[in-house]
Amino acid sequence: MELLNRKQHRITLHPLGKQLLVNDQTPLIDALHEYGVEFPCGGKGTCGKCRVKLLAGEIEMSEVHRQKLRGLNLEQDWRLACYSRCTSDITLEIGQFDHLILADESDFRFTPSEGFGVAVDVGTTTLVAQLVDLSTGKVLAAETGLNPQVKFGADLISRIQAGVDGHTAEMAGLIRDAVGAMILKMLENHPVKLNRVVLVGNSAMRLFFGGHDVKPLSMYPFHIGHSAIQFYSPDELGWNFRVSEFIGFYPSMGSFVGSDILAGIAATAMHFRDEFTALIDLGTNGEIAIGNRQGIVCASTAAGPAFEGACISMGMRAVTGAISSLRLDNATMHAEVIGNTAPKGICGSALIDAVSILRQTGQIGMFGEILSGAESVPVAGQVILTQKDIYEFQLAKAAIAAGLEILTQNLGIAVGDISKLYIAGGFGNYINIDHLVTTGMTEIDREKIQRMGNTALIGAKMFLFMTPGSVNEILAITRHINLEGHPGFQDIYVEKMIMG
Numbered sequence: 338m339e340l341l342n343r344k345q346h347r348i349t350l351h352p353l354g355k356q357l358l359v360n361d362q363t364p365l366i367d368a369l370h371e372y373g374v375e376f377p378c379g380g381k382g383t384c385g386k387c388r389v390k391l392l393a394g395e396i397e398m399s400e401v402h403r404q405k406l407r408g409l410n411l412e413q414d415w416r417l418a419c420y421s422r423c424t425s426d427i428t429l430e431i432g433q434f435d436h437l438i439l440a441d442e443s444d445f446r447f448t449p450s451e452g453f454g455v456a457v458d459v460g461t462t463t464l465v466a467q468l469v470d471l472s473t474g475k476v477l478a479a480e481t482g483l484n485p486q487v488k489f490g491a492d493l494i495s496r497i498q499a500g501v502d503g504h505t506a507e508m509a510g511l512i513r514d515a516v517g518a519m520i521l522k523m524l525e526n527h528p529v530k531l532n533r534v535v536l537v538g539n540s541a542m543r544l545f546f547g548g549h550d551v552k553p554l555s556m557y558p559f560h561i562g563h564s565a566i567q568f569y570s571p572d573e574l575g576w577n578f579r580v581s582e583f584i585g586f587y588p589s590m591g592s593f594v595g596s597d598i599l600a601g602i603a604a605t606a607m608h609f610r611d612e613f614t615a616l617i618d619l620g621t622n623g624e625i626a627i628g629n630r631q632g633i634v635c636a637s638t639a640a641g642p643a644f645e646g647a648c649i650s651m652g653m654r655a656v657t658g659a660i661s662s663l664r665l666d667n668a669t670m671h672a673e674v675i676g677n678t679a680p681k682g683i684c685g686s687a688l689i690d691a692v693s694i695l696r697q698t699g700q701i702g703m704f705g706e707i708l709s710g711a712e713s714v715p716v717a718g719q720v721i722l723t724q725k726d727i728y729e730f731q732l733a734k735a736a737i738a739a740g741l742e743i744l745t746q747n748l749g750i751a752v753g754d755i756s757k758l759y760i761a762g763g764f765g766n767y768i769n770i771d772h773l774v775t776t777g778m779t780e781i782d783r784e785k786i787q788r789m790g791n792t793a794l795i796g797a798k799m800f801l802f803m804t805p806g807s808v809n810e811i812l813a814i815t816r817h818i819n820l821e822g823h824p825g826f827q828d829i830y831v832e833k834m835i836m837g
């Protein structure tokens with residue numbers, strides 16, 4: 338692990354008007370990912386989409402960094418955020434915010450229109466909003482915040498329970514106020530007239546935002562009504578600004594498959610393609626969607642909590658102090674810690690790395706058992722993984738692998754027929770795809786897998802450019818599948834527990 342240095346530097350972000358204080362040597366990926374900046378090639382320096390323009394200050398560059406910039410034909414004031422660390426005060430312009438970032442830009446029929454819109458990803462933990470110029474697709478401002486409902490519990494189950502216990506109105510007020518305040522803050526720096534606000538989120542967030550009863554999500558068979566976009570006026574949300582066309586929270590596709598996945602489908606453009614595309618969101622519920630222009634199937638797998646740190650003894654989200662990645666070097670595990678600080682815990686991406694490395698180095702067996710017989714294995718600093726943590730990981734990865742198998746069966750294809758698999762999720766920018774494959778979470782070829790960051794936010798931005806009714810084209814060809822209802826589910830699930 339890198340030496341710790343408490344010296345701090347200021348990063349000023351244009352055009353967001355943001356100032357961040359970070360520790361010396363903090364990778365820019367850590368500072369930027371929470372504002373919705375994507376790292377599509379996962380920091381390999383091949384896509385160039387994480388480029389930032391250095392407006393003031395210095396970024397130390399390695400020879401490899403220079404070569405990558407030359408290979409991408411980038412002029413001298415550009416840097417790749419994925420290759421940069423903060424070593425002095427700097428001012429940056431984020432290249433990506435000049436236009437929408439998509440997996441395959443040719444597939445998005447982006448029709449410029451007049452005015453301005455705000456896209457909001459209403460996450461269980463984090464809220465992200467971006468103000469977009471609809472005539473250019475340019476992101477003018479971004480705000481992030483914690484979902485204030487966290488006082489009712491960090492995970493979805495506790496939130497739903499709080500709703501069932503009679504706190505729905507308060508929870509609606511909290512989330513509406515928080516999103517409204519984020520939008521107002523962006524409008525203070527950019528006093529424009531808003532035309533549209535598009536909100537996406539999981540099914541529980543959608544119900545809470547509308548002040549609806551969440552009881553249907555609390556007991557089997559789970560279901561969610563309200564299958565259309567829910568429109569609101571600024572007045573009923575208590576928002577103190579005007580929105581001339583609409584404020585809409587986009588619909589869920591099934592009990593625990595929310596509009597964040599609907600937006601993810603739009604972001605991957607799977608509904609336009611002939612070949613089969615898959616999307617796995619390793620956030621809250623481990624949702625999966627697979628399909629093409631003929632039809633899409635989707636499901637939630639209940640795999641998410643492990644990747645968000647729940648049920649893992651030292652698990653945490655991708656925030657400062659979390660080990661974000663681990664690599665094996667000379668038989669030693671090396672940790673990268675978000676914010677370049679002492680490790681406090683492990684986030685989902687590093688959990689995948691840890692299990693993969695422990696398996697590769699023969700410390701755990703094919704059933705996930707710690708072969709030394711000890712109760713835990715050290716990871717980095719004080720951070721350890723217990724036998725139970727590894728078991729929780731196996732449950733999560735088996736849920737994803739079983740979900741992929743059953744959904745492809747439903748489409749009448751094999752897992753190998755999927756031509757592209759996109760991985761989304763809060764820590765999607767950090768995931769090591771080789772490690773994902775070696776754990777056996779997916780049997781799809783490594784070359785077909787690509788990270789895609791926050792697909793919910795990308796899709797919400799795309800919805801800003803479409804008429805609200807156009808999401809019906811996706812909904813019309815999408816079926817929600819109840820995985821547990823599949824007759825072979827248990828057998829497939831148990832089989833997928835085995836480590837790759």
Ligand code: FES
Binds near residue numbers: 375379386419420
């Ligand atoms: S060049 Fe692709 S993420 Fe940096």
